[in-house]
Amino acid sequence: MDASAIDLLEIRDYLVELAYEAGNMMTNMTGKTTFVDKANSVDLVTETDRAVEKLVADKLSLKFPDFEFMGEESYVPGVTQLTAKPTFIVDPIDGTTNFIHSFPYACTSLGFAVGREPVVGVVYNPFLKTLYTGVKGHGSYLNGQKLPLRVPPAGSELTLQGALIAIEWGTQRSGPNYDCKINTFIKLASESGGMVHGFRSLGSAAMNICAVAAGQVDAYWEGGCYAWDVAAGWIILAEAGGRVVGGNPDEWSPEVDSRCYFAVRGGQGSEKFVKDFWKSMVGRLQY
Numbered sequence: 640m641d642a643s644a645i646d647l648l649e650i651r652d653y654l655v656e657l658a659y660e661a662g663n664m665m666t667n668m669t670g671k672t673t674f675v676d677k678a679n680s681v682d683l684v685t686e687t688d689r690a691v692e693k694l695v696a697d698k699l700s701l702k703f704p705d706f707e708f709m710g711e712e713s714y715v716p717g718v719t720q721l722t723a724k725p726t727f728i729v730d731p732i733d734g735t736t737n738f739i740h741s742f743p744y745a746c747t748s749l750g751f752a753v754g755r756e757p758v759v760g761v762v763y764n765p766f767l768k769t770l771y772t773g774v775k776g777h778g779s780y781l782n783g784q785k786l787p788l789r790v791p792p793a794g795s796e797l798t799l800q801g802a803l804i805a806i807e808w809g810t811q812r813s814g815p816n817y818d819c820k821i822n823t824f825i826k827l828a829s830e831s832g833g834m835v836h837g838f839r840s841l842g843s844a845a846m847n848i849c850a851v852a853a854g855q856v857d858a859y860w861e862g863g864c865y866a867w868d869v870a871a872g873w874i875i876l877a878e879a880g881g882r883v884v885g886g887n888p889d890e891w892s893p894e895v896d897s898r899c900y901f902a903v904r905g906g907q908g909s910e911k912f913v914k915d916f917w918k919s920m921v922g923r924l925q926y
């Protein structure tokens with residue numbers, strides 16, 4: 640089915656309703672919810688992640704019974720596959736560690752893809768009351784304000800040296816991926832390397848991508864997260880004039896489930912900026 644045969648604005652409006660419901664569950668439970676380890680002691684899930692996913696999945700299957708659903712908490716490795724069919728791609732709580740600690744950067748991330756391409760995205764942080772939405776061909780917004788919020792002065796180039804870059808440590812804390820991240824961070828920060836303005840870590844892939852869409856950070860580099868972490872933010876960023884390329888060199892058109900991403904805002908010099916970033920990487924991500 641083609642995206643043009645689907646009422647994407649109706650989908651956005653329903654996802655916004657669900658995001659507000661999810662937000663109420665999150666604000667009621669933050670700091671109080673029990674959690675357990677998934678892959679290790681820094682990869683966590685709470686009872687609220689599961690309850691929000693169940694609510695969202697149940698309501699979506701009633702309202703849009705012909706569409707597929709992929710969610711973080713119901714994902715079965717090696718079994719769940721993202722297909723070309725219209726699919727909701729959902730992270731019930733992105734920023735689970737923040738949610739557990741009551742650090743107010745947790746959100747629900749609700750994406751919708753057709754032909755494996757994200758075409759609707761809703762990201763809602765109920766603690767800061769920030770609602771990001773994006774629909775293919777209809778622009779993207781933060782609380783009704785068109786994105787990007789920050790547009791650098793005409794003529795200014797996006798360069799590594801002037802960049803604020805979002806990064807995350809990830810849940811693998813040893814091995815080649817960890818080495819690649821840490822050594823690249825050092826190179827980008829150092830005077831003899833990129834000498835970037837700085838790094839930020841919001842603890843949520845969706846919030847990091849939305850910050851790129853807003854123009855508040857220039858880019859976000861990630862390896863190891865999944866389609867549900869990035870699908871909603873992907874279209875919000877694209878509609879704000881930015882793009883997601885691969886987290887490894889020369890991957891200009893990555894798949895939404897490729898697990899390695901470099902999200903970059905729009906603006907003069909962005910293609911060279913991406914190439915300079917890739918050149919600064921120490922090794923490759925191997926997810």
Ligand code: IPD
Nearest residue numbers: 732733734735807842843844864
């Ligand atoms: C995590 C966050 C984090 C990213 C991890 C994700 P979760 O998602 O988005 O920023 O670095 O890769 O797993 O576990 O909070 O839904």
